[in-house]
Amino acid sequence: MSRKSEPARAGNGHRPQRKGGGRGDRVMVPPADFRSYYGRPVIKPPVWTHDVAAYLFTGGLAAGAALVAAGADLTGRPALRVTGRVTALAALGASGYLLVKDLGRPERFLNMLRVAKPTSPMSMGTWIFSAFSAAAGVAAAAEVAPWLPRDGAVGLAARALPAAGRVGGLAAAATAPALATYTAVLFSDTANPAWHAAYPRLPFVFAGSALASGGAAGMIGAPVREAGPARALAVAGAALELTATHGVEHRMGLLSEPYRIGKAGRLLRAARLLTAAGAAGALLGARSRVVSTLAGAALLAGSVATRFGVFEAGKTAAEDPKYTVVPQRERLAAREGA
Incomplete structure (x- = not known):
């Protein structure tokens, strides 16, 4: 038997003393504290900057605003439709800037469109972002x-735009x-333990936030x-975000810490x-523009x-x-015990 496979021994060279003597009794030697090699991290910290964190927000905002705009278009709410479409476009502009800034050079984004790799979240994300941006x-x-001339070829295009906009x-x-x-x-596909362990819940956190x-x-x-539909969507999203985030914070053992x-x-x-405050304001401020605005800002x-x-x-x-x-x-211990 090699030295690595020998059972752990106490400091005097003998087997650890057991309380009692029956098989499976508790070992009296306390478990050793974990220490890494020279206290160094085991994995590298994320190379992403806070631009990526901002991109998470702007991308989610664009997605949520597009849903609001589509619902408003189908239910005949022109002001809400305009708000959603303009917000989605503005958030997309910010997302594109942040994404290119993180990549370093604009051509890197274009190079990612040369292939489509279904097993790569980054590759699929590039195509999703591109398809969403075009639509x-x-x-x-x-x-x-409404501001285009109604005569000639420009007028013909102006009359076709509303239908194209709906599509x-x-x-x-x-x-x-x-x-x-x-x-x-x-994020969940990385080696980062906090992100990887949250893979069942993190999509729901991001969806609710969006x-x-x-x-x-x-x-x-x-x-x-x-x-009204925007308030309902905001409350539903807030409830989903709070529920999923609670699971991430409390139901992953050590990795929730x-x-x-x-x-x-x-x-x-x-x-x-x-x-929570924004959701409460959305419910209570249905007739007040001031309360709705403050609630929206909080959300x-x-x-x-x-x-x-x-x-x-x-x-x-990672640190x-x-x-x-x-x-x-x-x-490993759980697998050995099983």
Whole structure:
């Protein structure tokens, strides 16, 4: 038997003493504390900057706003439709800037479109973002139709724009769930233990945050008489976000800890308060533009804090090696016990 396979021994060279003497009795030697090699992290910290965390928010906002706009178009709410389409376009512009800034050079984004790899969340995310951008761009362009001349070829195009805008808006809404959640799949597909362990819940966190932020934009930009669907979407998204985030913070054992401590913990606690306050305002402020605006602002701020909190939790988990090694040892012990 090799030395590695020998049973653990006490400091005097004998087997650890057991209380009692029966088989399976508790070993009296306490378990050793975990220490990594020179206290160094086991995995590398995320190379992404906070631009990626901001991209998480703007992408979710674009997706939520597109859903609001599509619903408003189908139910005859023009002011809410314009708000949703313009918000989606503005958020897309910010997302494109942040994405290219993170990649370093614009041609890198174009190079990613040369292939489509279904097993790569990054590759699929690039195609999802591109498809959504094209559809949302057509929908937003349709809003300029009323200001175009009605004569000649331009007038013909102006008359065709509303129908094209509806098709584009519905296509954007159909792509919105994938845009809102692919980043959660991307984070969960990494070796970062806090992100990887959250894979069953993180898509629901991001989806709820996207719905809440999209509804919030509608509450701020549309009159209260048209903002009813936006308020309902915001409340539903806030409930989904709060429920899923609670699971991430409390139901992953040791790997929930990075979401409750340090900067990530402060951000997620602030997100919880802001989101809950915004949802309450959405329910109570159905007839007040001021309350609706304040509630929408709280929901948007809560969505920002949620995305940055999740990002910071991953950084915390990468810096402390116990979040990598201890869960691995627990899984190994569970398999051996089975």
